[in-house]
Amino acid sequence: MRKVYLDNASATPLHPEVWQAMTPFLGETYGNPSSLHNWGDAAREAVEVARAQVAQLIGADAEEIIFTGSGTESNNFAIKGLTLVKQNKGKHVVVSAIEHFSVLHSARTLEKWGFELSLVPVDKHGLVDPEDVRKSLRKDTILVSVMHANGEAGTIEPIQEIARITRENNVVFHTDAVATAGTIPVDVKRLGVDSLSLAGNQFYGPKGIGALWVRKGVRIMPLLDGGVQEGGRRAGTENVPAIVGLGKAAELATTNVAAQVEHLTPLRDRLLTELPGKIDHVVVTGHPQNRLPGHASFCVEFIEGESMLMLLNSQGVAVSSGSACTSRALKASHVLIAMGISHELAQGSLLFSLGIDNTAKDIDYVLEVLPPIVDRLRQMSPLYAKFIKESKGGK
Amino acid sequence: MPVYSEKVMEHFMNPRNVGELENPDGVGEEGNPVCGDMMTFYIKVKDDHLEDVKFKTFGCGAAIAVSSMVSEMAKGKTLEEAMKITPRSVANELEGLPKNKFHCSNLGAQALHKAIQDYLSKKAKGGGKE
Numbered sequence: 006m007r008k009v010y011l012d013n014a015s016a017t018p019l020h021p022e023v024w025q026a027m028t029p030f031l032g033e034t035y036g037n038p039s040s041l042h043n044w045g046d047a048a049r050e051a052v053e054v055a056r057a058q059v060a061q062l063i064g065a066d067a068e069e070i071i072f073t074g075s076g077t078e079s080n081n082f083a084i085k086g087l088t089l090v091k092q093n094k095g096k097h098v099v100v101s102a103i104e105h106f107s108v109l110h111s112a113r114t115l116e117k118w119g120f121e122l123s124l125v126p127v128d129k130h131g132l133v134d135p136e137d138v139r140k141s142l143r144k145d146t147i148l149v150s151v152m153h154a155n156g157e158a159g160t161i162e163p164i165q166e167i168a169r170i171t172r173e174n175n176v177v178f179h180t181d182a183v184a185t186a187g188t189i190p191v192d193v194k195r196l197g198v199d200s201l202s203l204a205g206n207q208f209y210g211p212k213g214i215g216a217l218w219v220r221k222g223v224r225i226m227p228l229l230d231g232g233v234q235e236g237g238r239r240a241g242t243e244n245v246p247a248i249v250g251l252g253k254a255a256e257l258a259t260t261n262v263a264a265q266v267e268h269l270t271p272l273r274d275r276l277l278t279e280l281p282g283k284i285d286h287v288v289v290t291g292h293p294q295n296r297l298p299g300h301a302s303f304c305v306e307f308i309e310g311e312s313m314l315m316l317l318n319s320q321g322v323a324v325s326s327g328s329a330c331t332s333r334a335l336k337a338s339h340v341l342i343a344m345g346i347s348h349e350l351a352q353g354s355l356l357f358s359l360g361i362d363n364t365a366k367d368i369d370y371v372l373e374v375l376p377p378i379v380d381r382l383r384q385m386s387p388l389y390a391k392f393i394k395e396s397k398g399g400k
Numbered sequence: 401m402p403v404y405s406e407k408v409m410e411h412f413m414n415p416r417n418v419g420e421l422e423n424p425d426g427v428g429e430e431g432n433p434v435c436g437d438m439m440t441f442y443i444k445v446k447d448d449h450l451e452d453v454k455f456k457t458f459g460c461g462a463a464i465a466v467s468s469m470v471s472e473m474a475k476g477k478t479l480e481e482a483m484k485i486t487p488r489s490v491a492n493e494l495e496g497l498p499k500n501k502f503h504c505s506n507l508g509a510q511a512l513h514k515a516i517q518d519y520l521s522k523k524a525k526g527g528g529k530e
């Protein structure tokens with residue numbers, strides 16, 4: 006059976022060159038970067054090479070990069086660390102309604118600590134209106150956080166416009182670029198943000214490694230106290246193999262990102278246009294054009310996401326869904342709900358995230374196997390039966 | 401994949417008794433699409449026995465497997481026996497359900513009971529079928 010992996014938003018495969026770069030640090034090069042001998046030197050030098058590689062990917066200076074344990078940690082660090090140092094200026098924080106939980110829940114924690122939170126809505130395409138950000142600003146606003154692109158909706162947000170507004174108002178602006186760094190060109194100076202998160206498992210690097218970029222001169226309070234690793238901003242012995250892997254992945258992405266966009270965009274567009282042609286009552290979610298190059302998402306009416314996932318998996322196809330039944334909390338995706346999609350329609354959510362290994366044949370295969378799966382589940386669905394009856398009755 | 405037993409997977413992949421009945425003696429619906437799962441059961445009754453049971457289900461893998469299992473457990477049973485089918489006994493027959501799916505997806509027994517009650521109330525009103 007053909008195997009088609011279309012869940013790169015969850016994890017990308019490790020690039021063979023990344024794996025190669027990492028292996029010495031899982032073996033003979035085991036020193037602690039803080040140690041003052043040759044063993045330590047080798048590890049420290051490798052970490053600093055990686056820091057420069059990550060900096061180059063986003064147009065930053067190496068000393069502005071802090072390695073973390075994940076995109077989630079980077080976002081926690083930014084939301085809590087950038088506000089805790091500014092409490093004398095104010096206690097108001099602005100984030101978008103579709104932020105990743107690592108931002109949203111960090112902001113909720115701030116609320117418990119006495120901060121005030123404003124949520125900026127999105128339109129039906131998942132787009133934040135920069136003017137809504139402007140309207141939500143107050144004299145005591147100390148942080149704005151809007152993600153560069155949403156991994157579920159695929160929509161790319163107008164970060165530059167928002168940054169213009171935050172700069173005018175002298176408010177620190179963080180962006181979660183986990184879905185974009187290494188996937189589309191990301192340049193911190195062009196974006197105009199003050200802080201940015203990224204993660205290795207989104208662009209063919211290892212899992213359990215992320216980075217936070219903080220613009221020179223912007224203060225941040227460490228969340229982890231201990232040694233003076235990462236310039237005293239993130240204590241704990243460095244995960245050297247993963248850092249080296251992230252560095253290598255960043256270096257590859259710097260070179261390859263344009264070609265990747267060119268490879269993925271037509272494959273994505275085939276899904277976006279051909280799938281609704283093959284299956285009735287399918288809604289494209291997210292922005293029709295302004296979206297991640299490998300990202301196609303839909304809601305299929307009258308059926309539920311998990312059962313589609315299971316049947317697709319039985320045909321060798323891996324995708325994901327924002328349906329309530331597929332989430333451990335049994336709640337529909339907050340992103341889909343924020344876009345105004347009903348709970349019922351959100352149940353039929355399907356998310357395809359393509360990667361560099363995917364080919365046109367993979368898309369052919371999905372377009373071939375999905376329609377019968379949808380048909381099979383609809384034949385089982387009381388909602389579809391009702392719909393058919395009502396549409397016949399209406400004639 | 402969700403952590404489902406082999407039995408759940410088998411019923412999900414090959415659900416028994418999917419469909420509707422023409423002129424059913426009773427219909428029962430449980431759940432709603434907003435919270436996730438919805439099941440409709442159709443029954444045909446003869447001599448106080450469930451002569452035929454069919455269902456339609458909107459929902460996750462567990463919901464589909466539950467419906468299939470309930471239909472299989474109920475078919476041929478007396479109405480009294482069928483009323484004794486519980487979410488727990490369905491889960492046991494399926495060799496277990498994930499904890500978080502036990503309540504939201506395990507609605508088959510209730511939907512079946514509603515269909516039986518529907519039959520009984522019609523019978524009481526109409527003085528028996530046919």
